[in-house]
Amino acid sequence: MIKKSKKCKKILVVKPSSLGDIVHSLPFLNSLKTCFPKAEIHWVIAKGLEGLLECHPMVDRLIIINKDIWKKLSRMTDTIKEVRQLLKDIRSERYDLAVDLQGLFRSGVITLATRAPVRIGFSEAREGSRFFYNVKVKGGKDVHAVQRYMKIAGALGCDTEEILFPFPLCRSEMKNMEDIRSCIKEYAVIVPGARWDTKIWDAGNFGRLASFLPIQSVVIGGKADMAIAEKVVQASSGKALSLAGKTGLKELIEVMRHARLVISNDSGPMHIAAGFQVPVVAIFGPTSPVRTGPYGAGNIVIQSDAACAPCFKKKCGDMRCMTGISVEMVYEKMRNISCGLRKTDL
Template sequence: MSHGLHTFLEGHPLIHTLWVIKKDQWKQWSRLEDTVKEILSLKKQLGCVGYDVAIDLSGLFRSGVITWFSKAPVRLGFAESDEGSPFFYTHRIHGSMKIHAIDRYLEIARYMGCKINSIEYPLAPYNPAPGILQTLPKKYVVMAPSAGKPANQWPAEKFGELASRLSLPSVVIASGGEAGIADTVVAHAKGNAISIAGKTGLKELIPVISRAAFFVCNDTGPMHLAAALNIPVFAVFGPANPVRTGPYGDIHTVIQLDLPCAPCYAKYPCTRYDFRCMKDLSVDQVYDAIYRKTKAP
């Protein structure tokens, strides 16, 4: 996995070894020499371990190659992967693209003979009371206004207006590089939001999110962390497909306009339809969805 995110898994009792790669660097032609050296080193090291089984849940060409590097006699992945990764598998499992990603991953577990009647989210050890908690209100909502893809981002100004209407203050989370988005939310929240963007790692976010009354977000990574912690999620969706990547569980709410062009899976805001899946979704609609579930003015 890429640098930085691996710290979230450090110390996990179910993980013996973490293999960390610079996957973003692999896309840079200017770093080609370093990338080739890293790939060759990874191939050599993985091949020396003696793995029995390699499982690829990503279905990318890169991840398929890594399963091959493992020299595992059994290499599992999805038959529907479209980047050529199935070429590297010894066993290809059919996982429907019409179900949630978690249920899709469980199909591989089922194939291996695992029981999948209950789902648990074991987390790596973390500090349940980091210092950041001392700076937060006693009761609060957590907002995650950023998103991995620009097209999945509801305007930060609307998040701010939403925060101004809630009875509880909002704690806005984001990476340090996205602090500007969090600042925009705070600027439009009329004093009812604070930003802790860039002040926590993923492990510090766990206790912050676990104490929230509920979680408001775009389609983003921390959304799944909130769902795993059983915190009610209100997720704004535009071009993404909540059936596949929405918050997993019955207590969560997806807020999405019913448009014939959605989901389109766009990475960037569209010009053909003026990005109406996000632009036309009003603060009133999101607020009303929250109010109906929480009955909190």
């Protein structure tokens, strides 16, 4: 454990992505702010995900990076200029502590650029990023991401017993949510999309499941999920409506905050729901619920008996881990979930 310094006035957290991973790091943020209540906390986040931390009372500054552009060779000149300015900006802040929760080469370089007296990250961090830290913590592999991040909080001398997900409250999005709730009093949320094709359960299955529920279902997702969301609606027998492509991250948080139940693939929105302790029914195939399942009690993870899972493949010609999960299997297990619905309703 590092001896806690009372002079820690400015802290940088490097955790650009992804949506679910940033949600998993919120308990770390809560623990860090409780441990260093007077410190400024800055956060490096990827462009497109800043809505998750905007308006957050525990974060004093967001440093937004356009990391997807950095990967394009055609934008190399612009990338070099942007990175140089970023590193210069970070050095000028004179951080006392830099925390790399991402554990990749890019995040390691950003952490090193702070020149902070304490630069902490995971000992098993990838792409050589661990060589940029002067304090290393063993996170482990078969441990949930929330607990893994909290190990760094513990190494900093912070309390790790209480796990809280402090989501921000943005008043404008709360007003928009009130307009939605005036039309739909109670609803379940269906999340049919995912970043990997291998994590996607058939849209028709989600729709059939929605048709069995005693309350209306709202289908959410980004613009890329609009087509799959419409397939869910078409298979729902009039029991679902789509908000895919119509909500930003702030609005998505409010949708999840008031949901009665969430049915989802392994996805970022699933973790937002779990953070609010909304009961989650999670469909898992190629990924491990031990590492990235919905955190907390009262959730149900449904998997097939495919021997090859979890394989962590983003592409696969044999999707038995997902096709082996039937609507009937999910429906039967949903009967046992504590979601405030009457048992006779499911």
